[in-house]
Amino acid sequence: MEQKQVETGFKKLSEIDGRAGEEVYERLQKISPFMADYLLGSFGEICSITDIDNKTREVAVIGACTALGYAIPQLKVHIHAGLNVGLTKEEILAIINTMSAYAGFPATLNALYAAEEVFKDEGI
Numbered sequence: 001m002e003q004k005q006v007e008t009g010f011k012k013l014s015e016i017d018g019r020a021g022e023e024v025y026e027r028l029q030k031i032s033p034f035m036a037d038y039l040l041g042s043f044g045e046i047c048s049i050t051d052i053d054n055k056t057r058e059v060a061v062i063g064a065c066t067a068l069g070y071a072i073p074q075l076k077v078h079i080h081a082g083l084n085v086g087l088t089k090e091e092i093l094a095i096i097n098t099m100s101a102y103a104g105f106p107a108t109l110n111a112l113y114a115a116e117e118v119f120k121d122e123g124i
Contacts, residue, residue, distance in 0.1 A: 006037045009044025016047060016054050020080035058082040059095055062111075066099040069107030072114050079118040089124050 013021040028036040058081050065075035082092050092115060100108040
């Protein structure tokens with residue numbers, strides 16, 4: 001991964017995910033610097049697509065992580081990111097609740113519990 005891509009990724013990570021995203025990068029950097037930079041560079045490329053804004057992108061990612069059902073740590077980061085880019089608690093809950101029709105109740109319940117933890121962390 002080229003340094004410019006990593007720098008772009010870190011800028012987008014800070015802009016979208018704020019401190020929650022930076023903590024993921026720092027933790028991963030200690031385990032696998034290669035994967036940390038690869039992830040960051042890829043994140044920067046994806047999040048630089050100008051056809052949708054950051055808020056819309058986080059709606060999609062929260063829905064996708066909810067539907068997966070097992071990506072709870074990543075979901076929490078993206079719920080933080082959603083709040084950071086202007087989603088409200090009510091909008092995030094609506095996104096997650098909508099996934100019950102597509103991903104099922106177990107995945108939705110896992111996501112709701114994850115959201116509850118993030119809202120508590122954020123004092124919401």
